[in-house]
Amino acid sequence: MIKEGSKAKFDYTLTVDGKVADTSSGRGPLEYTHGAGMIIPGLEKELAGMNVGDKKTVTVKPEEGYGLVREDAIKRVPKEAVSNAEELKVGDMVGASNGEHTFRAIVKEIGEKEITLDFNHPLAGKELVFEVEIKEIN
Structure with a gap:
């Protein structure tokens, strides 16, 4: 058991x-x-x-x-902060790092100057x- x-x-x-x-x-x-x-x-x-x-x-x-989905885990970042930003589409998974931790995020929106990334777990x-x-x- x-x-x-x-x-x-x-x-x-x-x-x-x-x-x-x-x-x-x-x-x-x-x-x-x-x-x-x-x-x-x-x-x-x-x-x-x-x-x-x-x-x-x-x-x-x-x-x-x-x-639960946390709104504070959804971030807008300048396009130039994201490598290969021009090739991304909504729903793509991207990696990010702050030096000590690596994160994955899903592209939620692509604007003129900003990309909205969702750092919540996909599930x-x-x-x-x-x-x-x-x-x-x-």
């Missing part, structure tokens, strides 16, 4: 907005240590007490997944539906 400190492996398919967003299919099960904060809290909480072979559909609210604000099957517990 999965409990604090268990190392468990599970297969999963993640569906967001009715579309498959991620799956372990073809890659092998995901391994994690229960209670170590390696997976999102809402999923970890639902896996507690499951046994090898158990299957479950888990719905995770944004607050227990990748968080922030989304309800996550996981189909899980426990494969191994150590």
Whole structure:
């Protein structure tokens, strides 16, 4: 049974907005240590007490997944601050760095002089539906 400190492996398919967003299919099960904060809290909480072979559909609210969309994580930056700004289109993922941390952002808007970047996690604000099957517990 999965409990604090268990190392468990599970297969999963993640569906967001009715579309498959991620799956372990073809890659092998995901391994994690229960209670170590390696997976999102809402999923970890639902896996507690499951046994090898158990299957479950888990719905995770944004607050227990990748968080709510934070308006303060959406920034307008001058076009010249973004390399290859002329080639970007809305929806593209760009990398940014402040010296010690690297960030990823999604291009939300491209204006005449500014680009609006969204630094929220791409799944922030989304309800996550996981189909899980426990494969191994150590």
